[in-house]
Amino acid sequence: MVGSTGVAVAVLGVCLVLADLLPVLTAPFEAVGALALTVYSAHIVLIWALWTVDPLREGGSATWLLFAGTALVGAAAWRAARGRGPLERLLTWSSRAAAGERSPARADHRAGARR
Numbered sequence: 001m002v003g004s005t006g007v008a009v010a011v012l013g014v015c016l017v018l019a020d021l022l023p024v025l026t027a028p029f030e031a032v033g034a035l036a037l038t039v040y041s042a043h044i045v046l047i048w049a050l051w052t053v054d055p056l057r058e059g060g061s062a063t064w065l066l067f068a069g070t071a072l073v074g075a076a077a078w079r080a081a082r083g084r085g086p087l088e089r090l091l092t093w094s095s096r097a098a099a100g101e102r103s104p105a106r107a108d109h110r111a112g113a114r115r
Contacts, residue, residue: 027076028072028073028075028076029072031072031075031076031078031079031080032071032072032075032076034075034079034084034085034088035075035078035079035084035085035088037085037087037088037091038075038078038085038086038087038088039071039074039075039085041087042071042074043067043071046067050063
């Protein structure tokens, strides 16, 4: 268990260094992370759609590469054009509404009043 944790920490460290050294190369992965809820939800919908169309179709490397490539390209394009993903926007809006906040400026105002 300690060995596996050490390897995981080492891989994470290498990935963080690469992200700093090669930001253009790692930007699509960053975009997928920033749009995680949207990407995961789209993934589930697409798997359901594939099973509905062809229930006997097996996955495999080609399907995995198609999903991964589409997620990387789609998330990078969306983030470049629109910023936050649609489900991330919905989650932010709903959590702010539940907390009684209307905008980030109002939240900053409240935080300043408590100091």
